[in-house]
Amino acid sequence: QITLKESGPTLVKPTQTLTLTCTFSGFSLSTDTVAVGWIRQPPGKALEWLALIHWNDDKRYTPSLSSRLFITKDTSKNQVFLTMTNMDPVDTATYYCAHRRKEGSAWYPFDYWGQGTRVTVSS
Amino acid sequence: DIVMTQSPDSLAVSLGERATINCKSSQSLLYSSNNKNYLAWYQHKPGQPPKLLIYWASTRESGVPERFSGSGSGTDFTLTISSLQAEDVAVYYCQQYFTTPLFGPGTKVDIK
Numbered sequence: 041q042i043t044l045k046e047s048g049p050t051l052v053k054p055t056q057t058l059t060l061t062c063t064f065s066g067f068s069l070s071t072d073t074v075a076v077g078w079i080r081q082p083p084g085k086a087l088e089w090l091a092l093i094h095w096n097d098d099k100r101y102t103p104s105l106s107s108r109l110f111i112t113k114d115t116s117k118n119q120v121f122l123t124m125t126n127m128d129p130v131d132t133a134t135y136y137c138a139h140r141r142k143e144g145s146a147w148y149p150f151d152y153w154g155q156g157t158r159v160t161v162s163s
Numbered sequence: 164d165i166v167m168t169q170s171p172d173s174l175a176v177s178l179g180e181r182a183t184i185n186c187k188s189s190q191s192l193l194y195s196s197n198n199k200n201y202l203a204w205y206q207h208k209p210g211q212p213p214k215l216l217i218y219w220a221s222t223r224e225s226g227v228p229e230r231f232s233g234s235g236s237g238t239d240f241t242l243t244i245s246s247l248q249a250e251d252v253a254v255y256y257c258q259q260y261f262t263t264p265l266f267g268p269g270t271k272v273d274i275k
Contacts (some may be wrong), residue, residue: 044247079213087205087213087256100263103164115247136212145196149203149260151224153212 044076044137051160052127058159062120062137066152069095069115069124075140076120077085077150078111080133085160092140095119127162165259167267174275179251182244184270186257191237192220194261196208201261204233206243207269208253216255217242 048060060078067074077092092100092112101109110123120137135157138150166189176182192201200220205213215224217233220240232243244251252274257267 047173079266081207086269087207087258087266089266092263102263127239138212146199147260149215149218149258149264150213151215151218153214154184 042109042139042152044139046135046137046154046157048157049137050163051163053151054161056127058124058127058131060122060135060137060157062122062138062158063153064118064120064139067139068118069093069120070151071095073142075142075147076113077138077140079120079136079138079150080135082130082133086144089123127161130162132159134158143159165262165265167265168258169257169267169270171270172268173187173251173271173273175273176244176247177275178249179246182240182247182251182272184255184272186235186240186242188238188240188259188269190261192259192261193237200236201259202235202240202268203258203260205256206251206253206259207256213256244272247272247274
């Protein structure tokens, strides 16, 4: 059974750096058929994909935020981390991590999601 | 860059009636090597994580009720709820995964 859970601060100040942790079970990021991504949803707005990390440490970022994002993993601890620098009130959102799988040569969409963690940016 | 649009922004449908949501991509999502459309549909209810409903444009995820169906190919796609139930009230997003993931703006579905 695949599960993911996000954790991190609920409140950060403007200009601070946010680090979120995704702790997962039921799969390993050491296999070549798995990736983990981060997605956020600001209040009243749409889902926005942020970052993706693959088993081989291949990383992808949404272009508009790529200068502020950094995704890493600790395979031994079954964790993925998202760091976002220079936080602003517009970054207030619920942040989700999610699992992707590959079958053959085809990547599937995000099929398992964490419950999300709410982050507020305010002084 | 691929741009995803959805229509309508919101719709209200009577219980038991059909709901139709459209999604359009600025580039074809059909991958010629495997003849698959890299388009997914999600259902998102308040306080819950998004739920994958449909992938490959028309394949229902395990456990998803048959009243949910997806169709389309290339750049134009549709999600249909054949008989709207109260529990279907949610925001529905299309997502392309042909390149790095991108969600559409969402369509809110309510009961009339």
